[in-house]
Amino acid sequence: MTDQFRLGGDLTVDRLGLGAMRLLRGGPGAPARDPETARAVLRRAVELGVTHIDTAHFYRGEDGSAGANALIREALSPYPGGLVIATKVGPVFGPDGPRQGTAAELRPQVEANLESLGLDRLDLVYLRIGLAGAPHGESLAERFAVLAALREEGLIRHLGVSNVVAAHLAEARTIAPVAAVQNNFHIAERDETAVLDACARSGIAFVPFFPLGGGRADIDDPGLAKVAGRHGATTRQVALAWLLALSPVTLAIPGTGSVAHLEENLTARSITLTEEDLADLPRVSARMRGGS
Known part of the structure; x- marks a missing residue:
């Protein structure tokens, strides 16, 4: 299993990155986290070799205060060479909800991300569609064409789509190159294997959001504890290693607001799952795992 992936063919990232949503709070309704702790998480992530941070301008405090992008800029700007920051646009959050x-x-929205991150160009921008599950039958063409035009202007380097089905991915690729797909996917939520398979065939990054369930799903597959015991690891570490073992195109972006939890997550990079391990976990196709 390679530890890196060339995003869009030209941006090399470590396959285990960091999601920024949990920097602000542990989940909906949870108390706000100390901003200095969040900045410490970001600095430590870079120290440990993280080169892929996933964020969004709409990751903000419940009172509309400065959000994850501001923390990233404060902690890491001027940004180290090789750091790739991905962001998302699409949802609008107002007093009546999203x-x-x-x-x-x-x-x-793109301009707000540029300003809050302090960048002249965004490395990767996902068009997020829908609010909960992927909206089947809905066209994304008009919206994706706007992002394609901004890419031509030089404001965006690479484009992605999020919360999509395979038909959305195919539609987007008729408009502009797609470098990455970000969908809800983890060891207990595997409905989007068709999208993962399409990404694997085309060398497109597949980036699960909520790779550990996001606090919204129980990921304790019966095989996790058994495999974790073999490796002296936690079940969460094995769940991340399983995602990386699915295919050379899978990336993982677990989020946290704790340095200790960050370090625990990143230890998953050292876990190499054997065929015996994979037999005890949900099975994937040989093609996804890079086999014949």
Whole structure:
């Protein structure tokens, strides 16, 4: 299993990165975290070799205060060479709750990410569609075309799509190259194997959000404890190693607001699952694992 992936063919990232959503709080309704602790997490991540951070301008405090992007800028700017920051646009959050944004609202969202991160160009921007599950039958063409135009302007380096089915991915690729797909996927949520398979065939990164369930799903597959015991690891570490073993195109972005938890997550990089281990965990195709 290689530890790195060339995102979009030209940005080399470590396959185990960091999601920024949990920097602000442990989950919906949880108390706000100390910003200095969040900044310490970001600095330690880079010290430990993380080269891929996933964020969004809409990852903000419940009162609309400065969010994850501001913390990333404060902790890491000027950014070290080789660090890739991915962000998302699409949803709009207002007093009446979240809604799906329109095509006309995407440029301001991209500009807000540029400003809050202190960048002239964004490495990777995902178009997130829908609010909960992937919206089957919905076209993303108009919205993705806006991002494609911003890419042509030089404001975005690579494009991705999020919360999509295989038909959305195919539709987006008729408009502009797609470097990555970000979908809800983990050891207990494997509905999007068709999307993962499409990504594997085309060398597109597949980036599960909520790789450990996001606090919304129980990921304790019966085989996890058995495999963890063999490796002297935690079940969460094995769950991350399982994601990386699925295919050379899978990346993982577990989020945390704790340095200790960050270090625990990153230890998953040292776990190499054997065929015996994989037999005790949910099975995947040989093609996904890079076999024949």
